[in-house]
Structure formats: structure tokens, C-alpha cells
Amino acid sequence: MTELNQRIRLAARPVGIPKPEDFLQDEVPIPEPREGELLLRTLYLSLDPYMRGRMSDAKSYAKPLAIGDVMVGGTVAEIVVSKAPGFRAGQLVVAYGGWQSFSIAKPRELRVLDPDAAPVTTALGVLGMPGFTAYAGLLAIGRPREGETVAVAAASGPVGATVGQLAKLNGCTAVGIAGGPEKVAYLKTIGFDVALDHRAGDLRASLKEAVPQGIDVYFENVGGAVWDAVLPRLNTYARVPVCGLAATYNATKLPEGPDRSGALMGQVLTKSLLLRGFIQSEFYEALHDDFLRDMTRWVRDGKVKYREDITEGLERAPEVFAGMLQGRNFGKAIIKVAD
Amino acid sequence: MTELNQRIRLAARPVGIPKPEDFLQDEVPIPEPREGELLLRTLYLSLDPYMRGRMSDAKSYAKPLAIGDVMVGGTVAEIVVSKAPGFRAGQLVVAYGGWQSFSIAKPRELRVLDPDAAPVTTALGVLGMPGFTAYAGLLAIGRPREGETVAVAAASGPVGATVGQLAKLNGCTAVGIAGGPEKVAYLKTIGFDVALDHRAGDLRASLKEAVPQGIDVYFENVGGAVWDAVLPRLNTYARVPVCGLAATYNATKLPEGPDRSGALMGQVLTKSLLLRGFIQSEFYEALHDDFLRDMTRWVRDGKVKYREDITEGLERAPEVFAGMLQGRNFGKAIIKVAD
Numbered sequence: 001m002t003e004l005n006q007r008i009r010l011a012a013r014p015v016g017i018p019k020p021e022d023f024l025q026d027e028v029p030i031p032e033p034r035e036g037e038l039l040l041r042t043l044y045l046s047l048d049p050y051m052r053g054r055m056s057d058a059k060s061y062a063k064p065l066a067i068g069d070v071m072v073g074g075t076v077a078e079i080v081v082s083k084a085p086g087f088r089a090g091q092l093v094v095a096y097g098g099w100q101s102f103s104i105a106k107p108r109e110l111r112v113l114d115p116d117a118a119p120v121t122t123a124l125g126v127l128g129m130p131g132f133t134a135y136a137g138l139l140a141i142g143r144p145r146e147g148e149t150v151a152v153a154a155a156s157g158p159v160g161a162t163v164g165q166l167a168k169l170n171g172c173t174a175v176g177i178a179g180g181p182e183k184v185a186y187l188k189t190i191g192f193d194v195a196l197d198h199r200a201g202d203l204r205a206s207l208k209e210a211v212p213q214g215i216d217v218y219f220e221n222v223g224g225a226v227w228d229a230v231l232p233r234l235n236t237y238a239r240v241p242v243c244g245l246a247a248t249y250n251a252t253k254l255p256e257g258p259d260r261s262g263a264l265m266g267q268v269l270t271k272s273l274l275l276r277g278f279i280q281s282e283f284y285e286a287l288h289d290d291f292l293r294d295m296t297r298w299v300r301d302g303k304v305k306y307r308e309d310i311t312e313g314l315e316r317a318p319e320v321f322a323g324m325l326q327g328r329n330f331g332k333a334i335i336k337v338a339d
Numbered sequence: 340m341t342e343l344n345q346r347i348r349l350a351a352r353p354v355g356i357p358k359p360e361d362f363l364q365d366e367v368p369i370p371e372p373r374e375g376e377l378l379l380r381t382l383y384l385s386l387d388p389y390m391r392g393r394m395s396d397a398k399s400y401a402k403p404l405a406i407g408d409v410m411v412g413g414t415v416a417e418i419v420v421s422k423a424p425g426f427r428a429g430q431l432v433v434a435y436g437g438w439q440s441f442s443i444a445k446p447r448e449l450r451v452l453d454p455d456a457a458p459v460t461t462a463l464g465v466l467g468m469p470g471f472t473a474y475a476g477l478l479a480i481g482r483p484r485e486g487e488t489v490a491v492a493a494a495s496g497p498v499g500a501t502v503g504q505l506a507k508l509n510g511c512t513a514v515g516i517a518g519g520p521e522k523v524a525y526l527k528t529i530g531f532d533v534a535l536d537h538r539a540g541d542l543r544a545s546l547k548e549a550v551p552q553g554i555d556v557y558f559e560n561v562g563g564a565v566w567d568a569v570l571p572r573l574n575t576y577a578r579v580p581v582c583g584l585a586a587t588y589n590a591t592k593l594p595e596g597p598d599r600s601g602a603l604m605g606q607v608l609t610k611s612l613l614l615r616g617f618i619q620s621e622f623y624e625a626l627h628d629d630f631l632r633d634m635t636r637w638v639r640d641g642k643v644k645y646r647e648d649i650t651e652g653l654e655r656a657p658e659v660f661a662g663m664l665q666g667r668n669f670g671k672a673i674i675k676v677a678d
Contacts, residue, residue, distance in 0.1 A: 059609070060609040220604075223601060223604055224601070227604070242604065242607050242608050243608070244608065245601070245604055245605060245608055248601050248604075248605065251601070253597070254596075254597035254598060254599060254601070254602060255596070255597060255598045255601065256596050256597060256598060257593075257594070257595050257596010257597055257598050258592075258593035258594060258595060258596050258598065259593060259594045259595060259596050259597065259598055259599050259600070260593060260598050260599075260600040261598070261599040261600045261602070261603045262562060262563070262584070262587050262590070262593070262594065263593060263600070264600045264603060264604075265559075265562055265566070265581065265584055265587075265603075265614075266584060266587065267616075268581050268614050268615070268616040269581050269582070269583065269584055269616040270398070270399040270616065271616060272615070272616045272617050272618065272621065273614070273615070273616050274613070274614070274615045275604075275607050275612070275613070275614040275615075276607070276611070276612070276613045276614075277606075277607040277608040277609065277610060277611045277612050277613075278611050279611065282611065
């Protein structure tokens, strides 16, 4: 083959929103799979907020990327060469190939896709990691009961939109928060009872007016100013699954005072709140089979809708990623890498 | 009767630690029980940190006291007059009579004590609300597993000492934090594996050295600087039952910045922490019978030890209460009101 492997690597630890020079693009020979491995050609690359965390060297649940590492990311790919029993060239898989056009994988790192069950890109969104994050966090931690009120921010994104629709399937009132009138209008079309624009003035006041009954489950994937507005509206015994804090990922230092961390603990105490951080992988063994079965049916039956924001060309990943961190995408951010 | 009812009422909302002039002492005629009620003579009054919260008008889980109200509090009392079927004069009960020498109660507000089962004052401590707080919070929220490490502050107090000893009964390493060498020495005598003095220098460093394995359950009843030292030592999946924030009850304004509330949420996320506020009453129906059965046996068998700090004279309650908020008591703070 004369084709090369196009790669995007981490060039520098970003300060704030990643800039083009924080990435390094290069082309190298396509790697050779060893016995038991597969060579994959990337078709689609998923862009997700958690990647910003991997670019920093702050201590977290996952090791940071080293400078020079290929950026990580979920992918939909085609098997080009299989040296692993049970897999054959031409099969489509969901893998973790990263920001590159070819990758090597071991069987335990991928899952074969049935392209007839659903469009393959859904394996990066509603039927993939974001969808499972919504499913596991809402059901296992949020535990919504019929008649309760569930709120979520970044509600037009793949996690938030799924949380809201699962809340409706569980007999709850769904409150979505998003940025801008277009996204807010979209939320109503997928079943949210209340849709609020966090860019349109005083979110705290509009929550108070639109959600007088208070919030029983707040699915936290944003943090920052939205959390500040939601916290006073939480009801006693509210549950807060915390799967992301996208608004703070680019922060370069602690915000100015006063220090409200003690007041936050005071709210936890006086309202008997539950806060629980989680990564979806914690629930994989217990819930992923149920998730795939349930969600595939709901998507097919139109009970859970999804929206994708697909950009063509691996080389555009850095700019699309930076835009996503600023809320510029509308739906699941995906890069189309190859046909 | 010519005897009068001695009362201590709230005179003003305290700023910081309550001062003598925040209370009003008076004497009024002894109240008359109506049909279905009982007249109780207070023998012992419990002093507990939560009372500071009731003196403020900040929104909380319980209504604040009004200015002029008799201070609330758990009591051990003797029935003087019974107009309720099934109760007779002379019986000892645990009740919620408040800071006064006589009170009126309804049957559902009290529980008859067996003075042969344990010293009656234990109904205000290890066998009462503080003991049940420790039992319910540790077992139902903290869920300690054998081999894990459980830490608690105010560890010589009735909640903390019970948490530590229950941790040992569950096969855990118990870490106690208290103020001053005398209390720290006491912790070792009741079975704590590690006992640290938060007044003796850098608690964060001493926790790191003495508890290198990290903390799996932190029973939070203090907040403030101890929490700041504990948070970096929490392990992934650590559980934090939050039953009190005594260090902050007297705060008059938010501390200076930077604002660390976002960083706290970041810790919740990256370590998959569970924070859960609670009041023991939430678990009363589910667990209180088990608690009384288990704890009465453990106390009788010497498996759970307790310590009381008894002061004679209702009129001393304000000063003892203020001292307790500053850690001056050593063991369960109790006022002996009458023989």
C-alpha cells in the first residue's frame, strides 16, 4: 500500500480552549497488525468533551495523554486485515482508534456492528458511549420516579438529549437547558416539557418560573453557571449524577471568591442531596447489554430521537473539537474520516 | 404545685458562637396536660450541634426557631401526669422536651425507656439520636466493606466515636480526628487504629503519612478545614455521608476566595465520589429497631464504648452549648436538669 496513516497528535497542553498549534498533524506508514490483532480503517471519529481532560496532566480517572501521543477517541471502523480468529476483513466495528485514519486493535477493544440494526454512526452517539452514559447515569444513579422532574444541560447534545427522552419514558417531566434559540426549539421537538436558553438572561429566574415544582434529578454534564442556577432549585432528596463538567474543562485557574465550597456542602446537608460522580465504564458489565437491547428498540421505534453534526475530513477535527467545547456543534459531533 | 417551669428561650439570632444574651431564662407555671397528653419532668437534656442551625433563620431541613421559642432538644424525662392510655406516672421516657424543666408531650413523641437495659443517659447518646446517626449514615450510606478505611472527625463525640467503633465491627481500619492530645489518646482506648489531632499542625500531611492507603468512607460531621484535608485523600468510589458541618454553623459570611466549589465538583467527578446529606430521621422506620437491638447488645457487651460529659443545672446549658460548638466538651454533652 502506498496509502499513509494520517494522524493528529497532541503537540502541547492547551491553556483554555485548545488552539490549532496544540495539535500536530502528520502521516506515517500504516501499521502492521501482529498475531491476534486487527488493522482498522477509520470511517467515523467521535469528538467528546472528556477528551479535553485527557489533554491536561491534572490527576483524573484516566491517565493523561503524553505530548506526542495520538489523540484518543471512539471510532467506527472497517476491518482491513484480521489476524484475530472470529473477525474478517470488511466487518464494521466500533473501536477506540483515535484521531487517525488507521489503527491497530485487539478483539477485546472492539464490538462488531450490525449495519442493518441502525445507522453505524449511532454507535458513537445514542447507541454508543454518550447514550450509555445517559442511560446508566440516569437510571442507576438518578433513579427517576414517575411524576418527578428531571433536568439536564447541554440538552441538545447526545448525552443530554438522551437523558431527557429517557426521563419522559420513565413518566417524568423533562427540563432541558441549551444555548441559543435553535437548540431550544429542537428540544421541544424531541419531547422536552420545558426548554430554557442559558444564554437568554437570568437562568435562575427562568428556572424558578418554568419549574416551580423544583428539580428531583439533575444530570450534571456541564457545571459552571448552569449548576449555580440549578442548585437552589433542587428538591430535598434530589439526585445529581455527575458525568461531566464541560464548562470548567478549559479553566486555567480557580475562579475568584468568595469560596462557595462550604455552602455547596451546606446544600448537600440541608436538602439531603445525593451527588455521585461516575464514568459509564463502571456500569458496563451490569447494564450495557440491557442498554443496547432497550436503546436499539427505542431508536428504531422513534421513541428516542437523535441528531448528528457530521464534518468531513480528519484534518478538521481540532477546529470542530474546539467549537464543540464552546457549544458550536448541534447534535453529536462526528468527523467523517473515510467512506 | 408551687414549683415552676424553668425555661431557656431564644432571645436573639446569634452571630457566630451564641452568647449568653442570645438566650432568655424565665420561670412560668407548670403547664397542664390535656386529654391524650403527658406532663414530663426533665431529668437530662441533650446538647447537640444541630441546635445551632435551628437558631438561624437560614432555610434548612427544619423550621427555624422563632425568637421567644423555648430551645428544642432531646430529653430523658419522668412522667409526672399521664392522661394518655398505656402510660403511667413514674415511667422514664426519651422525649423532645427542650431546654426546660417540664414539658407536655403526646405519646407518639416519646419512647419508654427500660432503665435496666442501659444507663438512661445513653438514650441521648450512643443509644439515642447521635448513635442512630452514626449507625444509619455509616451502614446505609457509607456501606463500609471489610478491609476498607473509614475516617471520621469530632471522633471523641457521640457520633464520631460510634462511627469508628462500628467501622471496626465491620472489619475496617478506623481513622479518628479530634482536637487535642487528651481526646486523641482516648480514641486509641476505644479501638481507633489511627488517631490524629487537627490542632497539631498540618492535618493534610499527617493524613497522608498515617493513612497511605487513602480513605474509602469519610463520615462528615464537621466540614471546614478537616474536610479540606480529607478530600485529597479520598479514594476512587469513596462514600461521604454528610450529617453535619459543625465547623461552619457559626460562620457569618462566605469565606474569602478563590471559589473552590467547582474544584469540589471536579473531585466528585474524577474520583467517582458519592456525597449524600442525610438526617437520621429519614432512616428511622427502616433501621431504628435494628439499631436499638444491635447497639444495646454491643454497649452491654462492651463492643461499643461511650463517654459522657454531664454538667449539672439547666441554667448552664447556654455556656455548655457554646463550649461544645468550640470542641470544649469531651464526650456526649448532657445537662442534668433534675434527679
